[in-house]
């Protein structure tokens with residue numbers, strides 16, 4: 001009896017995860033078939049890598065929002081950091097490391113690690129505080145990073161790197177110098193290394209890591225903080241450590257999404273739409289629609305909401321209407337437990353506040 | 362040496378002396394009661410012992426080591442586990458996972474082991490499953506291992522909280538009104554369970570209780586708290602005869 005119920009538990013989590021992997025596999029095969037038979041429109045082809053980018057963004061944000069239970073409004077900021085760091089690396093190394101099979105993996109690691117580092121720096125002061133401060137700080141972080149990238153100039157000459165916040169002429173470079181980061185004009189000439197296959201592999205890695213974290217000892221600690229911080233502390237869980245762990249992993253993968261993004265376009269610039277508030281909110285919408293804490297839901301929502309607006313472009317007059325109707329409908333009527341929870345949270349927020357603040361009973 | 366020794370422990374919230382010059386001495390393997398009318402400061406004593414509040418003055422020592430003023434998580438690592446008057450479970454985790462979370466510092470493996478699902482992951486998880494199921498069986502919760510904690514009936518939620526606290530392998534277990542909201546049958550059953558825990562796990566238990574019957578039924582010694590101060594302490598039957606204690610309770 002007891003043996004049986006334990007087994008069924010193991011099977012249950014393995015089964016739901018299995019469905020997620022199977023879903024990814026089927027999607028991959030379908031894309032490969034369409035590619036082989038050359039029966040994809042250019043529009044769809046162009047959406048393959050972006051779809052993967054948004055999946056990685058949504059799944060990684062879900063780790064912070066759904067699993068850790070902290071609101072982040074600056075996920076695009078980490079994507080931005082990853083994009084610029086990796087592009088910078090790739091442009092500098094383009095002639096040194098000619099093989100993309102070496103250069104691109106290195107770029108991916110650099111983008112992820114730099115974003116994770118920023119996650120750590122942002123997270124360490126904020127996550128130690130009790131209360132919902134992360135939302136406001138991440139929001140500020142995202143905007144600051146975006147604006148910083150618009151005024152940053154970096155050049156390289158025989159004397160090494162030159163930095164400036166004023167302009168190209170301010171770099172004071174030798175004649176042989178090359179400007180790599182050109183303020184609002186961003187970085188040009190990043191090798192277009194992002195292919196669907198690489199992007200897909202990164203999606204699988206992201207999903208694999210996040211799902212395995214959720215099912216581990218560390219994941220339980222993270223979720224216990226979400227469910228009841230005081231109780232988690234009382235059983236010896238180091239709150240700051242596990243909050244930071246979740247947040248840094250989340251930032252790492254956002255950085256990787258940024259790498260895919262910057263290696264998929266000719267010119268990398270930081271705007272509101274790609275790395276600003278708009279992007280952060282859009283990814284948050286994916287997470288909410290897919291179900292808070294539901295990884296598979298994030299994947300599905302990211303794909304549908306990447307592809308749908310593009311397909312509806314012909315009816316562009318109605319596009320936003322349909323989009324918002326879908327959004328409102330999901331918010332109001334979705335019966336997923338996470339969504340129900342979320343609605344309750346929203347409607348109870350004011351009422352519970354006074355009760356929550358007062359002491360520990 | 363006493364397992365728990367509290368001296369002159371006080372905390373003031375503004376002008377309110379919620380706990381004032383509190384003292385207590387509990388020997389190993391004792392089942393000790395902390396009673397007093399509503400608002401006397403009992404829960405606040407637990408919060409002081411577990412690092413939720415920092416004392417204004419005084420100290421508490423476990424096995425000679427100071428625990429007051431330390432971080433909550435560290436106090437637990439030193440050997441103090443507790444339950445809460447208002448149940449605090451991990452509602453969206455299963456009953457089994459609630460207890461496994463309690464095993465967090467008992468059975469460890471690295472994050473990398475978990476992410477890559479190295480052999481150690483399966484071994485340690487199986488070990489945790491086994492320990493957790495054993496604990497759940499003590500509380501007759503093993504058939505509900507997969508239920509979400511929030512879906513358990515009230516009485517079982519109280520038991521699960523105790524099981525989770527025990528999973529941290531404490532030296533001292535603090536129970537805050539464990540029988541609150543239970544009917545007489547459940548209360549009786551719980552008393553038996555508490556006694557059983559003390560014997561089976563060789564545990565030292567300090568329990569806050571409102572219900573006099575439960576206290577006189579199982580606690581060898583008690584301390585009575587009134588308006589944040591110790592009114593009386595000692596052998597249960599003696600203390601309960603103390604006229605001051607009778608007045609404090611009747612006057613409630």
Ligand SMILES: Nc1ncnc2c1ncn2[C@@H]1O[C@H](COP(=O)(O)OP(=O)(O)O)[C@@H](O)[C@H]1O
Pocket residue numbers: 358359360361374377379397398399400401402403404405406
């Ligand atoms: N964080 C706090 N801030 C202000 N007052 C508090 C706080 N925690 C407890 N108190 C007060 O301390 C007194 C004792 O409370 P408590 O320890 O919960 O009593 P009980 O004996 O019923 O458990 C009460 O008057 C309560 O309002």
Ligand SMILES: [Mg+2]
Pocket residue numbers: 361403404405446
């Ligand atoms: Mg109380």
